Amino acid sequence: MAAVRVTMEIGSDGVAVITICNPPVNALAPSIIAGLKEKYTEAMNRSDVKAIVLTGDGGKFSGGFDINVFTEIHKTGNLSLLPDVSVKLVVNIIEDAPKPSVAAIQGLALGGGLEMAMGCHARVSTPEAQLGLPELSLGVIPGFGGTQRLPRLVGLPKALDMMLQSKSIIAKEGEKYGLIDAIVSPEDLLKISRCWALDIAERRKPWISSLRRTDRLCSLSEAHEILKAARQQVNRIAPNMPQHKECLDSVEEGVNFGGYAGVLKEAKVFKELVLSSTSKGLVHVFFAQRATSRVHSVTDVGLRPRKIKRVAVIGGGLMGSGIATALILSNTPVILKEIDSNFLQMGLKMIQANLEGLVKKGSLTQDKMNKALSLLKGVLDYSEFKHVDMVIEAVIEKVSLKQSIFADLENACPPHCILATNTSTIDLNIVGEKTRSQDRIIGAHFFSPAHVMPLLEIVRTDKTSPQVILDLMTIGKAIRKVPVVVGNCTGFAVNRTFFPYTQGAHLLVHLGVDVFRIDRVVSSFGMPMGPFQLQDVAGYGVALAVKDIYDSAFQGRTFQSQLVELMVKSGRNGKNNGKGYYIYEKGQKPKPDPSVEAIIEESRRLSNVMPGGKPIAINDQEVLEMIFFPVVNEACRVMDEGVVIRASDLDISSVLGMGFPRYRGGIIFWADTIGSGYIYAKLNKWAKSYGNFFKPSAYLEARATKGLPLSMVNVSGSQQSRSRM
Numbered sequence: 001m002a003a004v005r006v007t008m009e010i011g012s013d014g015v016a017v018i019t020i021c022n023p024p025v026n027a028l029a030p031s032i033i034a035g036l037k038e039k040y041t042e043a044m045n046r047s048d049v050k051a052i053v054l055t056g057d058g059g060k061f062s063g064g065f066d067i068n069v070f071t072e073i074h075k076t077g078n079l080s081l082l083p084d085v086s087v088k089l090v091v092n093i094i095e096d097a098p099k100p101s102v103a104a105i106q107g108l109a110l111g112g113g114l115e116m117a118m119g120c121h122a123r124v125s126t127p128e129a130q131l132g133l134p135e136l137s138l139g140v141i142p143g144f145g146g147t148q149r150l151p152r153l154v155g156l157p158k159a160l161d162m163m164l165q166s167k168s169i170i171a172k173e174g175e176k177y178g179l180i181d182a183i184v185s186p187e188d189l190l191k192i193s194r195c196w197a198l199d200i201a202e203r204r205k206p207w208i209s210s211l212r213r214t215d216r217l218c219s220l221s222e223a224h225e226i227l228k229a230a231r232q233q234v235n236r237i238a239p240n241m242p243q244h245k246e247c248l249d250s251v252e253e254g255v256n257f258g259g260y261a262g263v264l265k266e267a268k269v270f271k272e273l274v275l276s277s278t279s280k281g282l283v284h285v286f287f288a289q290r291a292t293s294r295v296h297s298v299t300d301v302g303l304r305p306r307k308i309k310r311v312a313v314i315g316g317g318l319m320g321s322g323i324a325t326a327l328i329l330s331n332t333p334v335i336l337k338e339i340d341s342n343f344l345q346m347g348l349k350m351i352q353a354n355l356e357g358l359v360k361k362g363s364l365t366q367d368k369m370n371k372a373l374s375l376l377k378g379v380l381d382y383s384e385f386k387h388v389d390m391v392i393e394a395v396i397e398k399v400s401l402k403q404s405i406f407a408d409l410e411n412a413c414p415p416h417c418i419l420a421t422n423t424s425t426i427d428l429n430i431v432g433e434k435t436r437s438q439d440r441i442i443g444a445h446f447f448s449p450a451h452v453m454p455l456l457e458i459v460r461t462d463k464t465s466p467q468v469i470l471d472l473m474t475i476g477k478a479i480r481k482v483p484v485v486v487g488n489c490t491g492f493a494v495n496r497t498f499f500p501y502t503q504g505a506h507l508l509v510h511l512g513v514d515v516f517r518i519d520r521v522v523s524s525f526g527m528p529m530g531p532f533q534l535q536d537v538a539g540y541g542v543a544l545a546v547k548d549i550y551d552s553a554f555q556g557r558t559f560q561s562q563l564v565e566l567m568v569k570s571g572r573n574g575k576n577n578g579k580g581y582y583i584y585e586k587g588q589k590p591k592p593d594p595s596v597e598a599i600i601e602e603s604r605r606l607s608n609v610m611p612g613g614k615p616i617a618i619n620d621q622e623v624l625e626m627i628f629f630p631v632v633n634e635a636c637r638v639m640d641e642g643v644v645i646r647a648s649d650l651d652i653s654s655v656l657g658m659g660f661p662r663y664r665g666g667i668i669f670w671a672d673t674i675g676s677g678y679i680y681a682k683l684n685k686w687a688k689s690y691g692n693f694f695k696p697s698a699y700l701e702a703r704a705t706k707g708l709p710l711s712m713v714n715v716s717g718s719q720q721s722r723s724r725m
């Protein structure tokens with residue numbers, strides 16, 4: 001592995017090429033920053049250097065400030081770990097230097113990387129380079145002058161769009177907006193950047209300090225109008241996070257009092273935000289996502305992923321068509337199999353509609369849609385299955401049907417072919433019972449809509465081979481999913497952990513709490529919608545289908561009522577038919593339907609769980625806790641049984657699969673900010689009043705008794721808590 005260092009080569013033309021080397025993304029670690037200061041100082045002092053080219057090694061400029069430093073600060077609270085880069089390095093040493101710098105950008109310049117490039121006097125880039133300031137997605141704001149220089153280079157509207165949405169652009173767009181001065185091929189990058197730097201030094205090209213530019217900024221009154229609109233947008237998109245508002249405040253400081261004043265404010269706010277709980281949660285999720293790529297005995301045993309050239313999807317329903325859409329969108333040819341031509345046509349149409357939806361939203365071009373469709377073929381039998389490398393079965397949840405399909409697949413597919421099922425409930429050992437191919441049977445549990453939702457739960461049994469797991473992880477990444485490898489149990493990791501979410505909400509309703517209040521409390525916490533609206537959107541079929549399965553798998557700790565059946569009986573089917581707990585009308589926000597109250601009352605009467613027949617009186621915090629603490633409790637069982645290999649897998653799964661607020665760090669991370677002792681005590685109290693639904697698990701009890709975090713999977717001494725395996 002290349003050493004972490006900054007190098008400097010001085011050419012006979014008088015240009016010093018300073019190169020950042022910190023694979024894989026040239027993160028700006030404190031040692032890199034120290035190295036940059038040292039090399040720049042040397043370049044300034046040497047009489048044979050006229051100009052500088054700043055670049056990155058290995059085809060990448062820089063992925064920004066080293067995020068590991070944030071983690072260290074989150075653990076220790078020690079802000080002195082943050083080097084002073086914004087003023088000391090970017091303003092004083094690079095931008096205000098007596099010798100000009102040109103950034104030679106390849107691959108990516110993100111966060112602090114782009115900010116350093118913007119401190120240079122020009123930027124030359126290769127065409128594919130990705131440019132952006134994604135700091136807000138880590139709970140901070142740009143801290144090396146980005147809030148000031150980006151608006152001065154690309155104009156305020158574009159800069160706000162890029163920062164508030166953490167949106168990257170590619171070099172071509174960067175050139176259009178003025179962020180990039182020239183686009184060149186990778187072969188010419190250094191040569192042209194050197195000439196550019198010399199041209200600036202010898203005044204053949206302008207010597208521009210971004211911070212002092214004003215030509216791209218609009219008038220003060222226009223700027224205030226743009227900022228006002230942005231503030232309204234921020235209240236909508238990020239009501240529970242501080243960094244968006246702080247970012248706008250820093251930009252406004254610079255608009256009102258000049259770039260340097262803005263830089264000073266930005267540096268102060270940046271430091272404050274590094275310590276915020278939002279940053280702690282978001283940085284945790286960043287690393288939790290990357291940790292999913294490491295699976296012991298799978299990714300560390302020297303296996304190479306095999307090429308998956310062609311995939312067959314069985315079943316063209318909602319899930320099958322979504323999975324096929326995701327595959328063809330990422331250039332994987334798909335055979336879609338259905339039982340008759342009617343169903344097949346419906347499946348193919350659904351895939352086309354999925355793609356058209358993306359075109360309509362602007363996230364896919366018509367050309368790419370046509371290309372994707374050309375990779376799709378519908379079939380009615382298994383004759384072409386001899387040419388596929390993977391099959392994903394996505395038929396209805398019926399054991400006998402799945403068993404017979406897998407028995408057929410064993411004969412129809414080549415021996416190397418991966419046999420995956422998208423079941424969300426059935427034990428994989430049972431699915432594969434009638435085959436001799438247990439080693440290549442695996443769960444590929446997508447979330448609906450499969451072409452949109454980012455999570456892929458990869459379910460392995462004791463017999464699934466590591467090669468098959470690795471192959472599915474690889475194809476999962478290729479279709480832009482985050483694959484999380486989990487063990488085999490009812491509901492697997494995500495649905496199992498979250499079954500008490502819906503049931504807890506139903507229990508509260510039957511204890512007398514208002515449905516719409518529950519939804520309001522849960523959405524204000526940061527979930528995309530409350531549990532009842534979610535049930536409306538998902539359709540009641542799902543709730544009815546899993547009811548008995550959960551009841552028998554999690555005996556003694558489920559809550560059942562007649563509510564969903566009564567809703568269906570009254571002609572309600574959720575969003576599907578426009579009538580659920582809410583009324584759904586085209587083009588309008590869902591409206592609470594007061595007439596469900598009578599149905600709820602009937603269900604309350606049948607369940608008869610209110611103590612003394614009276615509604616319980618609880619505050620909003622208790623509403624939230626009574627819904628989420630049982631989820632935490634089930635998550636504890638999931639960890640205890642080894643269904644996940646580390647706590648952070650549940651964090652990323654809860655964020656990507658259930659919409660748990662990312663800035664709260666995921667379900668276990670959030671629970672640990674509250675404390676195992678508190679959660680245990682509350683569950684214990686409710687178990688006594690309201691029954692075993694709330695009974696704390698042994699795992700939770702063990703951590704609460706010892707005062708340990710829930711993320712500490714192994715309490716017998718090893719230091720796995722929060723570790724990134």
Ligand SMILES: C[C@H](O)CC(=O)SCCNC(=O)CCNC(=O)[C@H](O)C(C)(C)COP(=O)(O)OP(=O)(O)OC[C@H]1O[C@@H](n2cnc3c(N)ncnc32)[C@H](O)[C@@H]1OP(=O)(O)O
Nearest residue numbers: 025027063064065066067068110111112134142143144290
């Ligand atoms: C003061 C400043 O304003 C503050 C900042 O600059 S904060 C940092 C801003 N930069 C970012 O947010 C970029 C974060 N990184 C990314 O988005 C993506 O990693 C990327 C687009 C750079 C590369 O993506 P991809 O090729 O899919 O690789 P990915 O798996 O994500 O990353 C490769 C490795 O680099 C690490 N890495 C990426 N960016 C990093 C960073 N800025 N600091 C430290 N490590 C980083 C990842 O953790 C991963 O490590 P691992 O292999 O040990 O798990």
